[in-house]
Amino acid sequence: MSERLIDMRSDTVTRPTAAMREAMLRAEVGDDVMGEDPTVNALQERAAALFGKEAALFVSSGTQANQIAIKAYTQPGDEVIADALCHPVRSELGAAALISGVQLALIPTERGVYARAQAERMFRSTNWMQPKSALLWVENTHNAGGGTVFPLEALDGLRALSQDRGIPLHMDGARVFNAVVASGVAPAEWGKRCDSISFCLSKGLGCPVGSILMGRREFIARARRLRQIYGGGWRQAGLLAAAGLHALDHHVERLAEDHANARHFAQRVSEIRGLRLVYDDTQTNLVFLDIAESGMKADDVSKRLRAQGVALAMRGGCTFRAVTHLDVSRADVEQAAAALKTALA
Numbered sequence: 005m006s007e008r009l010i011d012m013r014s015d016t017v018t019r020p021t022a023a024m025r026e027a028m029l030r031a032e033v034g035d036d037v038m039g040e041d042p043t044v045n046a047l048q049e050r051a052a053a054l055f056g057k058e059a060a061l062f063v064s065s066g067t068q069a070n071q072i073a074i075k076a077y078t079q080p081g082d083e084v085i086a087d088a089l090c091h092p093v094r095s096e097l098g099a100a101a102l103i104s105g106v107q108l109a110l111i112p113t114e115r116g117v118y119a120r121a122q123a124e125r126m127f128r129s130t131n132w133m134q135p136k137s138a139l140l141w142v143e144n145t146h147n148a149g150g151g152t153v154f155p156l157e158a159l160d161g162l163r164a165l166s167q168d169r170g171i172p173l174h175m176d177g178a179r180v181f182n183a184v185v186a187s188g189v190a191p192a193e194w195g196k197r198c199d200s201i202s203f204c205l206s207k208g209l210g211c212p213v214g215s216i217l218m219g220r221r222e223f224i225a226r227a228r229r230l231r232q233i234y235g236g237g238w239r240q241a242g243l244l245a246a247a248g249l250h251a252l253d254h255h256v257e258r259l260a261e262d263h264a265n266a267r268h269f270a271q272r273v274s275e276i277r278g279l280r281l282v283y284d285d286t287q288t289n290l291v292f293l294d295i296a297e298s299g300m301k302a303d304d305v306s307k308r309l310r311a312q313g314v315a316l317a318m319r320g321g322c323t324f325r326a327v328t329h330l331d332v333s334r335a336d337v338e339q340a341a342a343a344l345k346t347a348l349a
């Protein structure tokens with residue numbers, strides 16, 4: 005067994021770099037529940053300015069950002085219009101139902117992207133027995149959709165729809181910086197098309213913890229109250245915010261390397277017999293693989309990979325997800341592709 009694990013299960017597995025740890029050590033801190041942590045305040049102000057939003061809130065996770073946003077915009081019994089593959093449906097333990105008491109009107113999509121006409125069909129009539137359509141939800145990049153960048157024209161259509169119908173549009177931008185780098189569309193361009201938007205620091209940006217939720221001042225004030233209710237108020241969180249500021253300075257442009265490595269990996273593994281790429285284009289840092297044609301069990305392949313020092317995420321059935329990130333080099337993806345070939349031989 006190799007000493008070092010090439011861990012391509014997720015971009016959340018990165019460990020803070022030495023320079024990031026230095027920045028954390030130097031952080032000035034205060035009590036953030038009292039709004040007095042200067043480093044948290046600096047991070048929030050910087051993020052809000054970057055995305056053209058009035059205010060921002062530093063929260064502990066992407067899930068917390070999502071659940072705060074859903075709760076802030078809805079009443080129990082309301083409906084959220086989203087794509088059927090979105091993170092709150094697949095990977096948040098039914099929290100939208102549990103916490104906010106909402107139901108989700110889910111649009112079937114190929115890669116998590118949908119257009120105005122599809123969303124329009126999901127709106128309920130004004131019949132008093134129907135739930136209220138309260139929120140439009142998009143995910144960018146789309147995780148289960150294979151790291152897809154939400155096309156700007158589709159987003160423009162949804163923006164117009166949300167304005168016509170008078171309901172907010174929220175973007176789960178856990179990996180929106182991957183979208184920024186892949187598309188060249190600036191953060192403020194995404195920000196201005198949505199009422200609110202989040203991003204994760206703990207994914208491709210390489211921080212240990214944290215996400216940012218941004219929107220109008222009143223929305224963020226409500227979000228702050230909800231964060232407290234969920235036990236998410238934190239005190240000297242400036243240590244973590246310092247990592248976030250460091251990441252915004254040093255880890256955004258380099259996402260292009262992750263994208264190039266993901267494309268390289270996809271190209272290499274597409275040559276392996278018995279393996280199929282689930283999505284034929286690799287837009288950002290996520291690659292989905294299907295090994296059904298090999299006739300092997302995912303469990304067995306995973307064990308064979310581990311024995312060669314490689315970890316991919318098992319996504320159910322015969323599907324794996326491979327993710328490139330700060331701790332995965334070009335040589336690592338070469339090695340991972342070779343290990344996969346051996347495991348499927």
Ligand SMILES: Cc1ncc(COP(=O)(O)O)c(C=O)c1O
Nearest residue numbers: 065066067068091143147176178
């Ligand atoms: C699109 C998307 N939203 C939200 C989350 C949740 O983030 P966290 O793991 O920080 O709760 C994830 C995590 O992978 C994600 O991919």
